[in-house]
Amino acid sequence: MEQHFLVVTYPLQGHINPALHLARRLARVAGARITFSTALSGHRRMFPSSADGEVDDGLICYVPHSDGYDDGFNQDVDDVKAYPLRTRSVGSKTLSAVLRSLEERGRPVTCVIYTLLLSWAAGVAHEHGLPSVLYWIQPATVFAIYYHYYHGYDGLIASHRQDPLFPVNLPGLPPFRICDLPSFLRITSPDDPYVILIEMFQEAFDVLDSEETRSTARVLANTFDELESDVLVATGKIKLIPIGPTVPSALLEGTKDATGTGSTGTDLFKPDEKQYMEWLDSKPEKSVVYVSFGSLAMIKKRQAEEILRGLKESGRPYLWVLRKENRSEVAEVEEEGGMVVEWCSQVRVLSHPAVGCFVTHCGWNSTVESIACGVPTVTTPQWSDQSTNARLVELWGTGVRGELDGEGILEGAELSRCLETVMGEGERGKEIRRRAEMWKEKAREAVGEGGSSDCNLRAFVASLQ
Structure with a gap:
């Protein structure tokens, strides 16, 4: 059966870019069918003339979903505290509709890949009987920091947030100071609008720790073995699979056009x-x-x-x-x-x-x-x-x-x-x-033919057969 990946990503440039680069590599390396879905606010900016419809560039089919904020989140008007619940509720329904539509048109999805802040997508995949995989678009070191924070080290970090130079030693990681940690873990005020991100990251690890995935939890990571070799084994039962760096293939091949945009503008x-x-x-x-x-x-x-x-x-x-x-x-x-x-x-x-x-x-x-x-x-x-x-x-x-x-x-x-x-x-x-x-x-x-990331990506696809 042909592999068909639904790649779901947050509607920001910094999330869309690595998700698209991975999607293109999956299409080229594995010969897989790819459907790419971001929220309507991002899709409209990528394809302003599409009238919210599908776009197919010959390699990837772009199908938007709604996250409840079709014109984008407006911090001056929208309630930040309501954001996670609304995106989960609306996004789950509309992404589920995308999966049903693809199935009805004879293009059933075989695996859902989702990026940061979209842990609800794993629940949608589970409801449709599909495997899902988190694609971590930050370094493996940051994944490991969050992992340890949510697995017993939250008290240590929380009690020293006011001391930026306090040394933090986490299993399998180089020594850091409080000021070196992700900023969301250093928030001291409960009224800070970014407190919701601590909760959203928590949800991601709850999914990975859940009974359904505990023995098989795998995370694709935008890094490579040689860069973060020690850290890649510092996350307990969760297996990090380094498949990066996910940057335009032309860049790594040294060819003139390094935009990686193909025939469609995706900026x-x-x-x-x-x-x-x-x-x-x-x-x-x-x-x-x-x-x-x-x-x-x-x-x-x-x-x-x-x-x-x-x-x-x-x-x-x-x-x-x-x-x-x-x-x-x-x-x-x-x-x-x-x-x-x-x-x-x-x-x-x-x-x-x-x-x-x-x-x-x-x-x-x-x-x-x-x-x-x-x-x-x-x-x-x-x-x-x-x-x-x-x-x-x-x-x-x-x-x-x-x-x-x-x-x-x-x-x-x-x-x-x-x-x-x-x-x-x-x-x-x-x-x-x-x-x-x-x-x-x-x-x-690493990403060249036979390199560590190339082999890891091919092995990941083969494991889904």
Whole structure:
């Protein structure tokens, strides 16, 4: 019987990208049929002319479901506390309808793969008699931290949340401090709107611990054996299967088109029309500083001014992604010596030979893309898993962490210092660049034919036969 995967993901760019890359690899490597489903709010931005209907690009069929927030969650109007219950209730019904429709059309699904914050999708799969698998789109280290938090270490962490430098030693993990843990585990106020995420992550582990899955719980992870080998066995009965890095295949193959979008545009943001690739072509090898804080981050006016100050002080050409919402905070953005765009294809930029450093918020997608491209980083983590990722970057030796001031701002002088450390001719910079190149080769070997991640993905598909 032909394998048919229904890949379900949260309607944010940082969730859609790794889910799509995995979907394409499953289609190409396993010859499987793929249906991709995100909430209507995300589907509409991916395909604005589809009128909420299906889209088929020849490799993947895109079928949306409703999560009860078809125009997206509006924090100014919608009740954040009601969000988990509503998405679970509405999402379960509409995703179930998607499964029934596919069955009726002779395209029965054989396995449901779901990403973070969608643990209810496992219940839908169970009701239809289908296996389900969580696809963890953060590092295995972060999965293990959450695992231990929900399996006996919550008291230790909770009792020291006010002490950012308190050392935390968890089984099978390198030593961390409280400030290195995911930000949701460091929340001290019960009124914090992100408290609901602690509960939503709890639900994910409740599903994995349930009687139905306890002996066979498997999690696909966007990492690779060589990168997190010790951590991959630090989660008890739950088996982590590293199948990453899940980035565009063209990027890993070194071909020119590294967007990975195929014939359909799947970015939720329109790339800036400025000719940034031609601008990069005009710059010397490894000379450009690329600055981007992802699809969610909003930066303060002072932070933007400090970044500009640090870039100018460094004297290096720069390509800076500054979203329209952010740019309105800055009356004038000087572009002397650099280029400022509202959005771009990050993988195309990182794979360009002119790029020598990536100043990043250290989201996991950006982190694995920098690893796959061999680009050293200056990290400025803000929330979620980013502090943990930044600590991992230090441990792997591929970048440095920018120290923030008392207001959480990366000052210009500190940015300039970090850029000199990473891109300068000092011994530390040379070692960082050497290790970045080493991890690039290991990442490409892992997903190449016969590599560890390639074999793991093939074995996973075979186990479903």
